[in-house]
Amino acid sequence: MSEKPLFVTRWTPASKLSAAIAVATIAALSLLPLFFGANVTERLTTLFVYIILAVMWNALAGYAGLVSVGQQMFFGLGAYAAIRLSYSGMNAYAATVAGALLAGCTALPLSSFILRLRGGEFAIATWVIATIAHLLVNFDPLIEGETGKSMIALNAYDATARQAINYWITLAAMVLFLILVFALLRSRVGAAVQAIRDDEHAAASVGVRVMAAKRLIFIVAAFGCAAAGALWLATALTFQPRTYFGIQWTAYMLFMAQVGGLGTFEGPIIGAAIFFVLEDRFGATGVWYLVGLGLAATLFALLLPRGIWGTIEDRYGIQIMPVGYRLRFASTGGKSSKQTTRWSARANGDPHRV
Amino acid sequence: MIWLDQVIQGTLLGGYYALIACGLSLMFGVMRIINLAHGDFAILGVFAVWLLVVQTGISPFLALAAIIPLMGLLGWALQRWVFERSLRAGPLVPLLATFGLAIVIENLLFEAFGADTRSLAPEIGDLAFDSWVLTDRISVGHLAVLTFATAVVVLIGLHFFLKWTVLGRAIRATAEDPDTAELVGVNSRAVYALAAAIAVATTAVAGTFLAMRATFDPYSGPAQLIFAFEAVVIGGVGSLWGTLVGGIVLGVAQSLGAQIGPRGFLLTGHLIFLVVLAGRLFLSGVDSHAVLRRGLPGLNRSRSP
Secondary structure (H helix, E strand, C coil): CCCCCEEEECCCHHHHHHHHHHHHHHHHHHHHHHCCCHHHHHHHHHHHHHHHHHHHHHHHHHHCCCCCCCCHHHHHHHHHHHHHHHHCCCCHHHHHHHHHHHHHHCHHHHHHHHCCCCHHHHHHHHHHHHHHHHHHHHHCCCCCCCCCEECHHHHHCCHHHHHHHHHHHHHHHHHHHHHHHHHHHHCHHHHHHHHHHHCHHHHHHCCCCHHHHHHHHHHHHHHHHHHHHHHHHHHHCEECHHHHCCCHHHHHHHHHHHHHHCCCCCHHHHHHHHHHHHHHHHHHHCHHHHHHHHHHHHHHHHHCCCHHHHHHHHHHCCCCCCCCCEEEECCCCCCHHHCEEECCCCCCCCCCCC | CHHHHHHHHHHHHHHHHHHHHHHHHHHHHHHCCCCCCHHHHHHHHHHHHHHHHHHHCCCHHHHHHHHHHHHHHHHHHHHHHHHHHHHHCCCHHHHHHHHHHHHHHHHHHHHHHCCCCECCHHHCHHHHCCEEECCCCCEEEHHHHHHHHHHHHHHHHHHHHHHHCHHHHHHHHHHHCHHHHHHCCCCHHHHHHHHHHHHHHHHHHHHHHHHHHCCECCCCHHHHHHHHHHHHHHHCCCCHHHHHHHHHHHHHHHHHHHHHCCCHHHHHHHHHHHHHHHHHHHHHCCCHHHHHHCCCCCCCCCCCC
């Protein structure tokens, strides 16, 4: 095999086609409020928030190997900052955007401390810091402990306009973060964080700037989760610390990323869609629904660690959005030309992977 | 005087934290797993104890003695079916799998027992409130002292077990280097299962003492995990006696914080954890990887990173 010349490709005809379909889908989605009512747009807004959360958690855990149990902190702080700004007289949607940005900024000082921790220490330290953020928000007289507050400033818009704006702004945020993560993962940073995930010391020894790469992913994920929180508030209208800082957000993110396919770009989007449908069908069963989510996440982690999309990708070598590299053997025969392999495949994968 | 009282109460509370933390520490020291369902096992154990107590009317201590082997069995089974599998898949999978497991346990308990908060305090009679009066301002509860004494006994027991018994030696050898331990005839699978059994069994003890002192409900587990983890980190990861030191530091910080304000209890506890963590990271200059890889200090003498 080694005599054959190798080509590195990123785009394939299939991925070009699917990227075109993705663009067309987004264009169609942006026109949707003109044709459908509030019940459709409101539900899709929820789905978009789930997708943002799943993609962010996947970027952290699936690509950078940072299992955070504390992303609800940014979710909660995003909503909190938005409501605080709106009560200081800011326009509701300006407060939503500014709140998300402000809350995301907390990741900057935090990252230099928390990213020095690894594995379980990182997981629990993020959780503790999220708990501290929750306790501190409780001190705010505006929030009155666990009582919470409503985003009254949104009354400036009538319900129909509000739903449409929420839909568009959430769609825009989702597309923005998808593009951002896609670009990041395709760049050197994407290769760097995956190298760190697989072996941090080895990555450092070949010149990967470990801290800078991890920090970039951590900060993007913080902004994403903060935006998700602020947007969730715009739809839900009421801010209650316990709901926004709840650990269940991490459980949801874990489920979506794990089931969809941790460490794949498409996986968490599929996971979010599955979660959305499951919540619609079984959300009313309450406890059993949560038991099922936990069980599914555990079983997937143990039995199908690459998730639904990761398994499909491994088996058939297809990738819709090309974040990795493909090695193609220039062939004389027909068969070997199909032998494509993903550069980003995990180090402990099959030996034939590069 | 009131501050001295808080220090004493905090120290005794540290005994409980050592009880909940020693299993987490053992599991981490031997298998390098951080079990995110650790606190939920404690709550599962105490629900089993509570059920036995209200069904048969026996003393919680007797019920605990009956539940401990069952929890050990559960730990053994979990190691075989969950942890062992997840360990092979890399360092992240145990975190993901145990977090999923935590959600399952909490919600199954909720389904079975509902949201009521319960306590074992009514079941232990005078022990719940009797105390020794030291001065007119300071008195220490019998239960708090008993908890602390139990923690010390459990730690001494674990210490001697690991140090002097054949099985303990096998555990230490496997913690140091599982492959080499296998070469000299240690069955590392059995050793891991034994360590998991001991770790999960200790959570039942911790849970029962929690329930005698305070209340519990199906969702009490995560908070216990956080306290346990904080005690482990403050005392030094992987060290059994460190969990007692860490537990006492955490307990004292919380008690002093509670004296300052109503939310101070949790806040100062979390803050002392972060301060210790940050201090260790920045002062020593070593990254936490080195700290984590050092394993069980005092048990395995040299473990190069």
